[in-house]
Amino acid sequence: MTDFEHLQQSIIDLLTTPLGSRCEQRDYGCGLFQMVDHNIDKAFVMWAYVTIAEAIGKWEPRIILTKITLDATQWRDGILLLDLYGLYLIQGNAIRISNLYLDFYGSAQPQ
Numbered sequence: 001m002t003d004f005e006h007l008q009q010s011i012i013d014l015l016t017t018p019l020g021s022r023c024e025q026r027d028y029g030c031g032l033f034q035m036v037d038h039n040i041d042k043a044f045v046m047w048a049y050v051t052i053a054e055a056i057g058k059w060e061p062r063i064i065l066t067k068i069t070l071d072a073t074q075w076r077d078g079i080l081l082l083d084l085y086g087l088y089l090i091q092g093n094a095i096r097i098s099n100l101y102l103d104f105y106g107s108a109q110p111q
Contacts, residue, residue: 003090007062008097011084014059015052016102030055032080036104040072048072052082062089078105 001009017029031051038044049068056065067085074081082100087093 003062004088004095007060007088008100011056011060011063011097012100012102014055015082016104028059032102033104036075036078040075045070045072048080056084063087063095064089066094079103 014028015030015032018033019029019031020026022028032048035044035047035051048070052068052070053065056063063084063086065084065086067083069083071081080102082097082102084097084100086095088095
């Protein structure tokens with residue numbers, strides 16, 4: 001696994017781990033899990049952006065985010081599709097992590 005692939009895997013783990021669910025690290029994770037049953041509206045989208053940026057900013061030192069886009073059309077099924085843009089500090093270059101597939105119910109398959 002390359003470092004970039006590990007970065008993607010780590011971000012998926014971070015964003016799909018509910019806050020408070022790790023015994024030794026209660027503040028590890030992301031608040032997205034708490035929003036699974038909420039409707040998709042402007043407030044949800046803004047809250048999701050903030051929650052994602054805070055979690056990555058706190059727990060993933062290899063990237064500085066510059067932009068997040070999300071597709072929440074499958075949110076009723078607990079699925080978000082993200083594109084993350086930022087500065088990859090390991091190589092010092094701009095990156096895009098495309099189609100980051102987050103499945104909060106753990107039952108769907110990536111498309």
